[in-house]
Amino acid sequence: xxxxxxxxxxxxxxxxxxxxxxxxxxxxxxxxxxxxxxxxxxxxxxxxxxxxxxxxxxxxxxxxxxxxxxxxxxxxxxxxxxxxxxxxxxxxxxxxxxxxxxxxxxxxxxxxxxxxxxx
Amino acid sequence: xxxxxxxxxxxxxxxxxxxxxxxxxxxxxxxxxxxxxxxxxxxxxxxxxxxxxxxxxxxxxxxxxxxxxxxxxxxxxxxxxxxxxxxxxxxxxxxxxxxxxxxxxxxxxxxxxxxxxxx
Numbered sequence: 005x006x007x008x009x010x011x012x013x014x015x016x017x018x019x020x021x022x023x024x025x026x027x028x029x030x031x032x033x034x035x036x037x038x039x040x041x042x043x044x045x046x047x048x049x050x051x052x053x054x055x056x057x058x059x060x061x062x063x064x065x066x067x068x069x070x071x072x073x074x075x076x077x078x079x080x081x082x083x084x085x086x087x088x089x090x091x092x093x094x095x096x097x098x099x100x101x102x103x104x105x106x107x108x109x110x111x112x113x114x115x116x117x118x119x120x121x122x123x
Numbered sequence: 124x125x126x127x128x129x130x131x132x133x134x135x136x137x138x139x140x141x142x143x144x145x146x147x148x149x150x151x152x153x154x155x156x157x158x159x160x161x162x163x164x165x166x167x168x169x170x171x172x173x174x175x176x177x178x179x180x181x182x183x184x185x186x187x188x189x190x191x192x193x194x195x196x197x198x199x200x201x202x203x204x205x206x207x208x209x210x211x212x213x214x215x216x217x218x219x220x221x222x223x224x225x226x227x228x229x230x231x232x233x234x235x236x237x238x239x240x241x242x
Contacts, residue, residue, distance in 0.1 A: 013202060015136065019239040051170035053184045061189060065172045065180045072189055074206070079241045083132060085206070087193070118235035120138040122198045 011123040013069070013087060016097040020082040021111035027077040029054060032062045035104060036073055039084070040064065042100040043092060045071065080111070089122070130242040132188070132206060135216040139201040140230035146196040148173060151181045154223060155192055158203070159183065161219040162211060164190065199230070208241070 029052070040047060046067040053061050058078060064071040069087035076083075086097065094117055101113055148171070159166060165186040172180050177197060183190040188206035195202075205216065213236055220232055 017237045049170050049172050053168050061184045116237035118136045118237045
């Protein structure tokens with residue numbers, strides 16, 4: 005796994021509320037790909053699952069750790085969980101989400117950072 | 124995705140430090156399976172990746188959300204990330220980890236809870 009001199013696990017967890025939500029597998033994959041590109045992350049493997057009657061989970065294993073997106077269309081909610089061992093800042097994550105959702109009507113974006121030091 | 128009346132995303136994140144660490148794909152899968160069993164979680168899909176020269180990521184998509192384990196053998200660290208929409212308590216998670224690591228020499232177990240309300 006990619007290791008930088010900071011030895012910190014930077015963990016970014018967000019709950020995004022959209023005023024209108026039209027879920028599709030393409031919507032979730034496009035969102036994941038946009039986040040990966042904007043944050044300069046590197047995908048090594050993936051898995052996803054579509055729940056019934058609604059809701060989905062999309063996972064990228066990254067060389068930096070992971071990106072997971074869960075959706076709850078019934079609540080208009082998207083949960084985004086990114087963990088990296090590289091030196092991303094919370095401001096990078098906020099900027100990425102603001103840009104990724106700029107074409108949607110966003111109710112709120114809440115962010116938490118359960119970081120740990122590795123050394 | 125499983126939805127309960129509490130409408131809370133219970134998120135448990137732990138960094139476990141072991142005094143001796145002997146990594147193998149079997150070690151990580153057995154740990155994941157033990158946590159799933161003890162916390163009565165339900166696996167719907169999986170993906171994993173072995174990094175070189177060392178370190179691994181193991182993912183279970185759950186009907187309740189996800190379980191991800193990252194290992195950094197070079198630091199003796201295991202990072203465990205469980206998200207559930209069912210009504211697990213932090214005490215369940217602590218008890219599960221204490222039992223799962225009871226046969227190892229544990230340096231420390233740190234836990235954080237970046238929970239969100241869905242409604």
